[in-house]
Amino acid sequence: MNPSAGFFLQAQTNPVRDLIGQALAGLGWPADVAALATDIVVWVLIATVIILVVQVSMLYTTWLERKAVGRMQDRLGANRVGPYGLLQPFADMIKMLTKEDVTPEAAHRSVFNLGAILVVPPSILVFAVVPMGIGLIATDLSVGFLYFIAMASTAVVPIFMAGWGSRNKYAIIGAMRAVAQIVSYEIPQVLSVVGVLLLAGTLSMQGLTVAQGSGGWPGLWFILIQPIAFVIFLMATAAEIERSPFDIPEAESEIIAGYHTEYAGIKFGMFYLSLYFFTIASAALGAVLFLGGWQAPIAALNTIPGTGIPLGWFWMGLKTFVLVFVFIWLRGTLPRLRSDQLMGFAWKVLVPLSLGNLLVAGLLGKLTQGLDNPLLVFVGFTLANGLLILSTAGLINRSRARGAASRVRFDQPPAVEVESVA
Numbered sequence: 282m283n284p285s286a287g288f289f290l291q292a293q294t295n296p297v298r299d300l301i302g303q304a305l306a307g308l309g310w311p312a313d314v315a316a317l318a319t320d321i322v323v324w325v326l327i328a329t330v331i332i333l334v335v336q337v338s339m340l341y342t343t344w345l346e347r348k349a350v351g352r353m354q355d356r357l358g359a360n361r362v363g364p365y366g367l368l369q370p371f372a373d374m375i376k377m378l379t380k381e382d383v384t385p386e387a388a389h390r391s392v393f394n395l396g397a398i399l400v401v402p403p404s405i406l407v408f409a410v411v412p413m414g415i416g417l418i419a420t421d422l423s424v425g426f427l428y429f430i431a432m433a434s435t436a437v438v439p440i441f442m443a444g445w446g447s448r449n450k451y452a453i454i455g456a457m458r459a460v461a462q463i464v465s466y467e468i469p470q471v472l473s474v475v476g477v478l479l480l481a482g483t484l485s486m487q488g489l490t491v492a493q494g495s496g497g498w499p500g501l502w503f504i505l506i507q508p509i510a511f512v513i514f515l516m517a518t519a520a521e522i523e524r525s526p527f528d529i530p531e532a533e534s535e536i537i538a539g540y541h542t543e544y545a546g547i548k549f550g551m552f553y554l555s556l557y558f559f560t561i562a563s564a565a566l567g568a569v570l571f572l573g574g575w576q577a578p579i580a581a582l583n584t585i586p587g588t589g590i591p592l593g594w595f596w597m598g599l600k601t602f603v604l605v606f607v608f609i610w611l612r613g614t615l616p617r618l619r620s621d622q623l624m625g626f627a628w629k630v631l632v633p634l635s636l637g638n639l640l641v642a643g644l645l646g647k648l649t650q651g652l653d654n655p656l657l658v659f660v661g662f663t664l665a666n667g668l669l670i671l672s673t674a675g676l677i678n679r680s681r682a683r684g685a686a687s688r689v690r691f692d693q694p695p696a697v698e699v700e701s702v703a
Contacts, residue, residue: 298323328419331408339557340370346609353613377550385447385543392446397548399439404558406432410486411565414575414594418487425486426478429566430471433521433559437463440530443552444540455539458620459530462520465624466527469631470517473510476642477503477570490574500655504571506662509638509669511571513631515607518563520623522556525612529620564604565597572600634673641665 301322305315351358359366410425412418444456481492493502504511520527531539541552575593577583645665649658
């Protein structure tokens with residue numbers, strides 16, 4: 282990470298830190314105790330701001346999805362509670378909190394309840410390393426990306442607990458589908474990002490953001506030089522958060538509601554909350570990895586002209602919103618896949634393609650590492666990505682042709698009408 286950028290990030294919280302430190306010193310606290318208390322208070326304030334922003338964003342993401350999908354399906358969407366239905370998320374929240382809490386008699390009560398309780402913490406903890414703006418990050422770990430993936434992966438455990446503890450055939454089928462899907466799509470998701478990590482040379486979320494600006498290398502948004510990785514990441518992430526067309530664990534036409542079939546009231550609301558938290562977190566991760574994070578498209582727009590006030594929070598929020606809308610758009614336009622199609626797409630298409638993209642990123646990154654001209658880096662990666670796409674398309678066509686040739690067909694004579702007996 283660029284040292285000057287690190288100083289700039291730290292400087293955003295210094296005024297608040299100094300104010301709290303002076304207040305504690307005025308109370309007669311020892312210097313070392315006051316310093317520790319100041320750090321704790323600043324961390325709590327940053328975490329509180331992030332959680333409040335994410336919570337409000339989650340509420341209005343549900344509103345946006347209902348309105349957007351409604352328009353796509355020639356409906357109005359939520360429009361009864363408040364102007365344009367803007368108070369509908371709060372009405373839904375009150376409904377979740379006041380509905381009767383029902384536990385099936387045959388359910389394993391402790392496992393059933395723990396599944397709903399443990400599904401939310403991972404979706405909150407991932408935001409600890411997501412930079413929502415310049416300096417607005419709970420903690421900038423040197424292994425921030427690994428932390429994010431590790432925390433997100435633990436969500437599969439409470440999902441399986443929910444299905445198993447329900448003692449319901451639909452629930453256990455949904456849980457097994459969810460486990461298989463999440464574990465399978467984590468592989469192409471991580472492999473697609475390894476090329477980005479190699480080029481940036483860091484696992485820090487702030488470091489990944491700085492690498493895409495004028496102060497880092499390659500100095501380009503990674504979506505420009507790693508578009509294949511971005512598409513793989515987007516599809517794998519949609520499967521990870523069970524968004525259409527990868528919502529097989531909750532296929533209502535087959536298994537009612539999947540692993541949370543037996544949940545009602547606040548317990549069902551916990552799964553709902555976790556799903557949308559992960560949706561926002563995944564969109565924010567995509568913005569950091571491929572869209573420059575809080576970096577503006579033009580360096581001059583990083584601050585309000587003439588004031589020096591940073592606009593990182595605005596750009597990060599806008600990019601996250603765009604990716605969230607892409608997930609909503611996919612839900613409203615694509616049909617659900619079958620289970621065999623879903624797993625085959627992960628192992629037969631995304632994994633080989635992500636390995637090929639990783640090879641290209643490693644070779645081109647080594648060859649272009651000494652170049653200070655972002656345009657030459659962009660041209661080199663564009664040519665390599667084009668060759669990778671053409672070769673992949675050729676292999677897919679060849680595989681389809683071979684499969685069609687080996688398909689066994691039986692010639693059957695035309696059916697003969699049988700005259701009815703009078």
